[in-house]
Amino acid sequence: MKTNYNYKQLHADLQNKKYLGSYGGTYSIYRNIAGKKENIDLLNYNRRKENEYIDPRLLEHLEQKSVQDKWGRICSFDPFGLSSDTPTISSTTAKLNIP
Numbered sequence: 001m002k003t004n005y006n007y008k009q010l011h012a013d014l015q016n017k018k019y020l021g022s023y024g025g026t027y028s029i030y031r032n033i034a035g036k037k038e039n040i041d042l043l044n045y046n047r048r049k050e051n052e053y054i055d056p057r058l059l060e061h062l063e064q065k066s067v068q069d070k071w072g073r074i075c076s077f078d079p080f081g082l083s084s085d086t087p088t089i090s091s092t093t094a095k096l097n098i099p
Helices: 007-015 027-036 054-064 065-071
Strands: none
Touching: 007 065
């Protein structure tokens, strides 16, 4: 199935709050029910916090044309979700020990 909708349009829709649904994997429905029961505005709760930051090296990597060239068929998640007003993805540093 070919679609004209792509990651750029998805990112714009997310930034303009033109979406329906939730992120968070299989537990997202339970998280949303708990938020509703406690009267928590999850959209406000999910805003970037002051103590969160984005490593500029990661943003530089994501901005590279050679990286973005592989995104042409993405339409189901936002590769720019890390830097969105309401973040939809996150990143962390990790250390891998291989014995």
